[in-house]
Amino acid sequence: MDIALVVGTACPALGRAVADALGVTPASCSVRPFPDGELEVELRSSVRGANAYVVQSTCAPVGERLLELLLLCDACWRAGARAVSAVVPYFGYARQDRRQREGQPLGARVVAEALGTGRLTRMLAVDLHSRAIEGSFAAPLEHLTAVSLLTEAVRPRVRPESILIAPDLGAVKLAEAFGTRLGLSMAVVHKSRLSGSEVAVRAVIGDVRGRSPIVVDDMISTGGTVVAAVRALREAGSGPEVTVVASHGLLVGEALPRLAEIGVRMLVTTDSVPPPAQVPFSHQVVSLAPLLADAIRRLEEHRPLAELLASR
Amino acid sequence: MDIALVVGTACPALGRAVADALGVTPASCSVRPFPDGELEVELRSSVRGANAYVVQSTCAPVGERLLELLLLCDACWRAGARAVSAVVPYFGYARQDRRQREGQPLGARVVAEALGTGRLTRMLAVDLHSRAIEGSFAAPLEHLTAVSLLTEAVRPRVRPESILIAPDLGAVKLAEAFGTRLGLSMAVVHKSRLSGSEVAVRAVIGDVRGRSPIVVDDMISTGGTVVAAVRALREAGSGPEVTVVASHGLLVGEALPRLAEIGVRMLVTTDSVPPPAQVPFSHQVVSLAPLLADAIRRLEEHRPLAELLASR
């Protein structure tokens, strides 16, 4: 494989782990801020003629991460890389995949178009919040999924009383994917105005009495959705132990104390975003490195990605 | 308003109705097939300096409808229209908004890109199957909704025992919009592998016993989803009278007899696609003309579209 793996500053540990998994040395690359915050980017090893893969999540601060990604891709392209692929474990602004009101921008498309200036040959992303944003990118997107990695991490914790929980309708397909692999049934928490009133109520669909919930979502940001779901589960009689599984653990604001307070005992996420140092409960971080390395290897060897792809 | 309303052959009655509602005469325009099926398109009235609006659904045969739309837009553009907007009441291939498997094309993007060659200033569409395909278009999209028109059509039929039904998860938001306007509660039919088995089961979420279902969806194609939902509703004890409401009534294949057989008494759709001549039950066709005409008028008068837009 004549590849150059270029690792940005958003998730450096993951990048190095991908390199290890591929058995390559990351391209020597310097990304340093000038005193005024502008980035000085320089590839120090040659990428000429190589297929370059630039690993960079666009987590917060998204604009800075995105600009760094663009600078790295530009550097690869100008330095003569044969192809430049962006490997974006966490892709920001995916929730802005439509305008909700007149006067709003279409955030996901704005980010996708900015990325489109990077002369990308290909994009790799993991468990995007909205699958249809595939259509926003100018380059082909390989939409990978961490479901396999996450289910293997969760499997040892599965008990007879375990039940998978989709904390809202958007998480149902993901929860089903876990259910199929783990042989567990599923319940859904649905926030709706079922009665036609203006007040939204969270209803639990499925019998959770006495069951131990494993809440599944693509990402945990402030934890609000999970917290509300767990409250509804409690009211519906679920057991006290809660496990939370998510591809992307942003865990911003008061997410951690709120999750702790509501009784979360175990959190499983990937390293698409660098995990927080202090977590007040058990936090298992599953590395995406095997997934990303496998995808890159298959691309280089012209093999199908097949089961690495999100079952869409 | 210096506009040129150009009406394609996919939904000519709707086009003329839009013109009437706007109080304008449609642009004189000839679309005729040559003997080999290629289209001879010609604008006979001048569009120079005008804002052109080309009304054409891309219903089946989608390729032909799309090519006609492109030819009409090209004719407007070359003839000097100041701006060209595509008004697409029904937009085909919206369900292919993501690749489901490696080796598939991204159908919605393919169609959107082909449209993008038409030098469109703007797109208008109604109740798209997937809201996120907004991100696939190069031109800004005004995503209009027929919910207001449809609820007014349904309102006289609402009884105390009526209940809104989302026949799958994708229809929940639409059903909620109806519920808010009609003051009705909602139930959801969910096709899932709740038990982790490989067999999909349709569960009814909400109490439908003795209630008269009003099934809501964005489109009725073969009617399969509605038929399966009604079967599940029956098993869950719903009443025999079924009303079906959908923005787009494609009604292909055996849709009509199947709907009749399952007990549908009333179908409400718009004229985004020309309705079938013979329907074996009551079929109310609500014209999109007021909606489209209102949108065009607001655009021309630089007013917000506001409540005409899909509540996204």
Add this chain to the structure above:
Amino acid sequence: MDIALVVGTACPALGRAVADALGVTPASCSVRPFPDGELEVELRSSVRGANAYVVQSTCAPVGERLLELLLLCDACWRAGARAVSAVVPYFGYARQDRRQREGQPLGARVVAEALGTGRLTRMLAVDLHSRAIEGSFAAPLEHLTAVSLLTEAVRPRVRPESILIAPDLGAVKLAEAFGTRLGLSMAVVHKSRLSGSEVAVRAVIGDVRGRSPIVVDDMISTGGTVVAAVRALREAGSGPEVTVVASHGLLVGEALPRLAEIGVRMLVTTDSVPPPAQVPFSHQVVSLAPLLADAIRRLEEHRPLAELLASR
């Protein structure tokens, strides 16, 4: 040769014949209409890293054929093909290579631009109606010619009294190409207002008395041009036996009975468009497969196409 030959549904037999001639198995590829007519396209064999050639004529219904071609190309591109070439034996809308009147679209360019969204590396086409539409394509075009194949098919039927006929001015260069190869003289039928009057008259240029006409054209659609030319030839004293040779045999509408009625004994076309099942006179179908396979092989082997190209 690491190629993937993808065969669309417009001319499947030709596609398979090209595969045979190249000694390759066509890529496994499914193109199926959903009940509402939208196409479900899926490559089942991997094209990653291969040069993909998508064989699809854009004969009637042109829009559907074109959209299928775009979906196939998109599928190849997203699945990682190294390059995607469209092989279009018959290219529709080639006659709309200029606007004839204000208010018309520029049909050939519209089709070419839609094709341009397919990220094509290259186009291959055969005996285009207008050679200058080469300039409409964003990708380079290899304009192949079937003249060699067709002359070899006609040669056994050449008699001392045979004479080549260009049925209008646009066919003169093609007829000359046949003449050079077959050693035959040529006459031209010219439809004109030679006298300055408003009535168009078909004049025969050249002496055809007692000669057996071999009428040559790039395509036979309704047969109108050939029928009118043969009438003029008869009035000018030509013999009763008429042979017709054309690259593309669309043969729509009443073409076959009209040609039979006017005395055509033999028709020679290629399989760029699937030939009709029943032809009321002798119809020799010359396969383009050797030509297309030879072109593909030369491209893959980086050899000149040379004599395969239309002598422009």
Add this chain to the structure above:
Amino acid sequence: MDIALVVGTACPALGRAVADALGVTPASCSVRPFPDGELEVELRSSVRGANAYVVQSTCAPVGERLLELLLLCDACWRAGARAVSAVVPYFGYARQDRRQREGQPLGARVVAEALGTGRLTRMLAVDLHSRAIEGSFAAPLEHLTAVSLLTEAVRPRVRPESILIAPDLGAVKLAEAFGTRLGLSMAVVHKSRLSGSEVAVRAVIGDVRGRSPIVVDDMISTGGTVVAAVRALREAGSGPEVTVVASHGLLVGEALPRLAEIGVRMLVTTDSVPPPAQVPFSHQVVSLAPLLADAIRRLEEHRPLAELLASR
């Protein structure tokens, strides 16, 4: 009319005449070569908010004329013109509208694409050598014709014995347009290998004995085609007086003495290219100014161009 008429250095007199016909003052604009030949271009009057029309033929030296045109369009665009239209009375490289052999460039498309970088809103051109190059331009093309102007100039010279001559097949449609207007019959000179031999022969189609030829073509470059046609006419018995009419009088190389020698008495061209100072026979130069001014006025007033367009 809020227009800015910008006149390049290729045909300054025509540009000023267009301004006079429109009743406007040309934009103050300086185009001066630096000592090394690079052009210093500067608009001295404001074009902000105006529709700019840049008048420049791309006659020899085509590269210089084209670059000047691009610089002028760029200056207009950057200075805030609302729209920039290129008015190109003579468009060079129109004969390279297809590749004739592998290894050639597609000259007309190369020039059209370079022009496409000029952010043109619209192109105006006159009697293009190949009508299908309309498809090569990214901007819409108004293909004007000087036939009306030229026929009025020729009309006083028409005698009962006059006959229109198309000196090759490419000129037939143009000659027919003259014939319809002047009420004259037409003959065609055709250079062909009618006998299948390798020697090309010029045959005269139509009876020219004793007639006075009026030879019609879109352009006269070296005069070779006209000279050969007149020789063939002489052999076919035509009278000695020859009139030549062409939209574009390039008249390069030995064109003038050759035309004189062959007996041309009268030449009628337009001023799309500045006419030579010394012509050894009568040379009437018909200005394109009324045509171009009329076209610009109609565009500004949003009226159809109609009869100004080449009858395509």
Add this chain to the structure above:
Amino acid sequence: MDIALVVGTACPALGRAVADALGVTPASCSVRPFPDGELEVELRSSVRGANAYVVQSTCAPVGERLLELLLLCDACWRAGARAVSAVVPYFGYARQDRRQREGQPLGARVVAEALGTGRLTRMLAVDLHSRAIEGSFAAPLEHLTAVSLLTEAVRPRVRPESILIAPDLGAVKLAEAFGTRLGLSMAVVHKSRLSGSEVAVRAVIGDVRGRSPIVVDDMISTGGTVVAAVRALREAGSGPEVTVVASHGLLVGEALPRLAEIGVRMLVTTDSVPPPAQVPFSHQVVSLAPLLADAIRRLEEHRPLAELLASR
């Protein structure tokens, strides 16, 4: 003037001052970070049909500022603005206008291309570090200068012993512009290896003995260049009082204490970047509002920008 002035969060006070100077109310616009740092942008007043001007400096953090600018421009465009102009008082990454070494990106072009996705009609910027980056933008750039504003602010402080100082060669043209307006002579500090050695030395060109330096530069970042220049001036015998004038006062890191320590008594900058709250010497902030407002008004009134432009 039908304009919509949209003010981003980078320099809100300047934006409001521009609105005041224009006599308009800024468009109602909300820019709020979600808890994970992604921005929620929404125009609350209508921009349909208006010329939108989005005021946003791309100062640190550049990526965030740039993304906000793109989101604002996208919101304007989708909401139907007739034209969208970016007004960027301070433009980041302007110093990366060339690659200095293989392996670097071309930062200014990367930012310019990202901006190019914003469908901008026009860019306005002030005293760019490198004038040639005008060529990097897809949209036309109006390169405004604050020299007039700054000279008027400095004029009252000019003494007979004042002398303008260009602290490096890149500032010479700017210092000359001040010199011409203030009637002052100039000296230049040049950092060079004049002797061919490897050690760079700062030489003072011009006699500064006993003179009071007014150091002029386009931007003050860490103050390093100014500090070194003042040291060289001191060694060359200049007086102790130092005034510093710059268009852009980034003043990052230890800039302020370093400038204080070296004896700067007075700093004059514009508000292109929000000024620091505490400055340990006199700091006059000249607002760009009159300049920007004047430029916008001239654009809207189709008048030349003339003396507002950087004398390039």
Add this chain to the structure above:
Amino acid sequence: MDIALVVGTACPALGRAVADALGVTPASCSVRPFPDGELEVELRSSVRGANAYVVQSTCAPVGERLLELLLLCDACWRAGARAVSAVVPYFGYARQDRRQREGQPLGARVVAEALGTGRLTRMLAVDLHSRAIEGSFAAPLEHLTAVSLLTEAVRPRVRPESILIAPDLGAVKLAEAFGTRLGLSMAVVHKSRLSGSEVAVRAVIGDVRGRSPIVVDDMISTGGTVVAAVRALREAGSGPEVTVVASHGLLVGEALPRLAEIGVRMLVTTDSVPPPAQVPFSHQVVSLAPLLADAIRRLEEHRPLAELLASR
């Protein structure tokens, strides 16, 4: 190396020398003017699958050279070259890298955009007048420098009393590069209005008394800058012998006699532009062939260009 070296007519000797240095035969390629000046371009050897390098300076007449370059690139691209790189030893219009006044075009960008239509993979240029025009090109630019070649040519002429002269501020960095290599000190001639007056004066910075100036610039056009600098040097007491070194020797107008008159004894340039036949003093022409060949070889072998690049 599978490369095709295509040599245009602007600097044919240099092109052949590059081929020799690479040990390849230039592609057989014909570029001939038709009688009307349009170019007939044809590659006679196959470039299919090869990396094509087209060597062509865009010296005067720039438009013709540029158009020829575009035609050559188009021919390579259509004929199936794998990649097309433009090797432009002298790039015209580089001085128009910014608009100096409203109403001017941005010449360098206009040329760069026209080049951008050539589907270039890469550009190679030598000692561009403005380094920042790198940002104007759509393709990556390798900015090579002839400083090494030129210093080796000058070295034998260096005397103890030699001093390098930058004839204006723009040449300082170049002169420094010479100084570092030759171990010489440098003086600068600066044209300025140091006193604030309107009269520009050329001052000499550095002590040149009795020294022999070696004047260094990127290009010599009319020689005006050099002549003025030498006059200033003389007034400042420099010795009579003057050497001039420049990458590009345009030497237009009265450059040669003026340089002779001012006392230039030796001129060193490259062959980026064909040198004049008669030079009234010693003229050493250093071929760029080794530099260009080395760059091409490194690109083909995927090695860094490193020290071949302009120290930017």
